[in-house]
Amino acid sequence: MKVLFLGDIVGNAGRLAIEQNLKDQIKKNDIAFVIANGENSANEGVGITKSISEKLFSSGVDVITTGNHIWDQKETANYINTESRLLRPLNLFKPSPGNGFEVYKSKNGFKVGVLNLMGNVFMKKCDDVFNVAKEFLLKKKLKKDYDFLFVDFHGEITSEKTAMGHFFDGKATLLIGTHTHIPTNDARILNFGTAYQTDAGMCGDYNSVIGMNKENSLKRFFKEKSKKHFPAEGIASLSGVIVECDKETGLAKNIESFIYGGDLKNTH
DSSP: OEEEEEOEEBHHHHHHHHHHHHHHHHHHTTEEEEEEEOTBOSTTSSOOOHHHHHHHHHTTOOEEEOOTTTTSSTTHHHHTTTOTTBOOOTTSOSSOSSOSEEEEEOTTSOEEEEEEEEOSTTSOOOSOHHHHHHHHHHHOOBTTTBSEEEEEEEOSOHHHHHHHHHHHTTTOSEEEEESSOSOOSOOEEOTTSOEEESOOOEEBOSSSBTTBOHHHHHHHHTTOSOOSOOBOOSOOBEEEEEEEEOTTTSSEEEEEEEEESSSSOOOO
């Protein structure tokens, strides 16, 4: 079974690339399940809405994960309680609306667990992510509670993501980082069978500053008169990974970078 994980969808450009290309890529690559981080998918480039979520689902996304911008659109706090396919980080301070983990059925009948976590370093304050991860793994087990487990670790620094990858090694099918919007060149299978990449990159216009208009971003760095950050509107790249899963062990057989469209060198 193959699963496609897509990094942060940024603004209208990222959504349009999903709407125009995802179903064809699912068919071309024989994908059975799609997970995408949608926390930057609103027009402003922060947050997500009900209508955007529904459009992503209809375009082929099975589960949407998020991160530090989950509540930037006010309606999301209510909507997330009615939509189990939209997750927020499990380690948000309690009580928080919605869920950070759920088990879903793939097109071919497998139980797919999806866990959403958020880092502690240089991020919005939330519960200690390593303690929450440890508590989770004391309760949930691969091949017992789900056939496969995919973990979105939404974090700022590479060391925190790498450490969490090693912690989940042998206990998850994939642990992948999101949030920094730049795909890292370290896709690999760790010692005990978990697929890993430090950051999936973004589904957005790379002729930008991490998805935001480059001219306006430069003005802000130079402390010149500027607008609030807003997304770039060029042709977007879809960026993430494809993981081939071992149905016997629940671990990964293979992981490969997935980049399609836009300015980056395409892998598919």
